[in-house]
Amino acid sequence: MKRSRQSARSAAILVIITLASMCLVLSGQEAWSQTAHTTKIVVPFPAGGPSDTPARLLAEQISRAQGLTMIVENRPGANGTIGIEAVARAVPDGSTLLIATTTFVINPHLRKVGYDPLASFDPICNLTSSPTIIAVSSSSPYRSLADLLDAARAKPGVLTMAGVGPASTVHIAFEMLKRAANINMTFIPYASANLAVNALLGEHVTSVFGPYPGAAEQLKSGKLRALATPSRTRIEALPDVPTVVESGYTISEMDVWFGLVAPTKTPKASLTRVAGWFTAALNEPEVRAKLVAQGLYPVGMCGADFGAFLRKQYGEYGSAIHAANIKAE
Numbered sequence: 001m002k003r004s005r006q007s008a009r010s011a012a013i014l015v016i017i018t019l020a021s022m023c024l025v026l027s028g029q030e031a032w033s034q035t036a037h038t039t040k041i042v043v044p045f046p047a048g049g050p051s052d053t054p055a056r057l058l059a060e061q062i063s064r065a066q067g068l069t070m071i072v073e074n075r076p077g078a079n080g081t082i083g084i085e086a087v088a089r090a091v092p093d094g095s096t097l098l099i100a101t102t103t104f105v106i107n108p109h110l111r112k113v114g115y116d117p118l119a120s121f122d123p124i125c126n127l128t129s130s131p132t133i134i135a136v137s138s139s140s141p142y143r144s145l146a147d148l149l150d151a152a153r154a155k156p157g158v159l160t161m162a163g164v165g166p167a168s169t170v171h172i173a174f175e176m177l178k179r180a181a182n183i184n185m186t187f188i189p190y191a192s193a194n195l196a197v198n199a200l201l202g203e204h205v206t207s208v209f210g211p212y213p214g215a216a217e218q219l220k221s222g223k224l225r226a227l228a229t230p231s232r233t234r235i236e237a238l239p240d241v242p243t244v245v246e247s248g249y250t251i252s253e254m255d256v257w258f259g260l261v262a263p264t265k266t267p268k269a270s271l272t273r274v275a276g277w278f279t280a281a282l283n284e285p286e287v288r289a290k291l292v293a294q295g296l297y298p299v300g301m302c303g304a305d306f307g308a309f310l311r312k313q314y315g316e317y318g319s320a321i322h323a324a325n326i327k328a329e
Contacts, residue, residue: 038069039274041260043099044083046076050213053294054128054258055099061281079103079328081113088115092263094270097124100259102169105314109321110167110328121261123310124275125302127282129255130295131212131231132170133241134161135224137200140207145228145247148207149181156184162196162205165189167328170209172317173230173254175324180249200224211256212237213295230254236297252316257299259306275302 041059045051052074059070075083080103090096098121105117115121134145142148152159165171166189174187188205190196193214200208201223208215208224212235218224219238226241232253234243244251260278262271281287282298291298301309320326 038071039095039097040071040073041097041099042083042087043072043074044076044080045074047074050130050211050256050294050296051099051101051258054291054296057287057290058127058278058281061284061287062277065280066277079107081107081111081115085114087261087263088120090263092122092266094262094266094274096263097274098261099127100261102256102313102317104259104261105310106167106169106172106317106321108314109318110326117314118311120264122264122266122271123303123307124260124262124271125278126257126259126299126306126309127278128291128296129231129257129299131229131235131255131297132173132210133212133215133219133226133235133238134207134209134228134230134244135200135215135219135226136207137203138222138225139203140225142207142227143225145242145244145249148227149177149183149249152183152185153181157186159206160186160188161207161209162188162190162199163209164191164193164196167321167326169254169256170211172320172324172326173251174209175326176251176254176320177230177244177249179323180251197224211295216295236292252320258296259310271303278302 041055043052043055052072055072059072063070075086077083084098084100084104087096087098107113108117136142136148142151148159161174163170163174165187171187171189178185188199190199193210196208196210197215197218199205201218215224216237219226226238228242228244228247229235229238230244230251230253232243234241262274279300279302282300288298
């Protein structure tokens with residue numbers, strides 16, 4: 001009888017251990033399921049900005065199409081650095097992603113940051129790009145980029161170009177153009193693209209270098225005249241406006257791009273799956289139309305190609321910053 005009672009107790013303990021193990025397995029499966037079906041996209045800038053728009057449009061489409069939950073979280077501060085560093089420290093399980101833009105590769109050349117854009121993250125996709133333009137007022141005597149730069153060469157230090165800055169994408173592109181054209185022209189920094197455009201409309205500056213969306217209405221109304229774009233190709237909405245390269249000056253492509261990255265060591269399968277979600281969302285006609293209406297053109301460059309693009313951008317921006325001795329505020 002004693003041996004029988006011991007056997008019964010042993011059997012009961014075995015049942016308890018088995019049930020506990022099953023609970024742990026189920027709990028682990030539930031946690032994995034939640035991770036797989038809930039994805040957070042960190043936007044390192046305030047809500048409503050140009051980085052926020054593609055994140056929310058694409059997250060909404062993916063949630064509908066894939067039946068999962070995508071959360072957009074805005075973590076602004078320090079020119080994007082706070083949000084970027086937070087994602088760099090996140091668990092690399094595919095559940096936390098970052099919307100990266102040009103500041104992602106510019107910041108490390110200007111200030112001490114807690115991330116390396118090439119080593120701290122795995123590239124997923126370059127999602128969209130927003131073209132930039134060089135423009136003058138409609139009353140300006142300059143009809144082409146060559147006209148403007150020839151005048152700058154003839155009057156060193158007199159002509160001005162407004163843009164967001166200092167140490168912004170357009171400021172760096174302006175310095176590249178100065179070197180390529182061998183001119184002495186003054187960059188006038190403003191806190192926003194709208195302020196720069198208003199300065200040109202008020203004839204306080206000679207020209208403006210800025211994002212196309214910020215000047216689109218003034219261009220359509222005829223108040224401004226676009227001279228060139230530093231984009232790789234002509235802007236879809238301005239087919240008659242040449243690129244800077246077509247105008248005879250070799251500078252790097254200077255669109256403002258918006259890409260997606262994940263913390264380094266994220267499993268390859270997760271990266272591939274997420275890239276597929278976003279590529280499919282970009283191919284939706286309704287999503288594309290909404291993006292283009294905001295001056296954001298779908299790119300869809302993913303994986304190794306996007307990684308090569310990031311390395312090139314990091315190197316080119318770094319060279320331009322150091323050559324022009326550009327300093328952050």
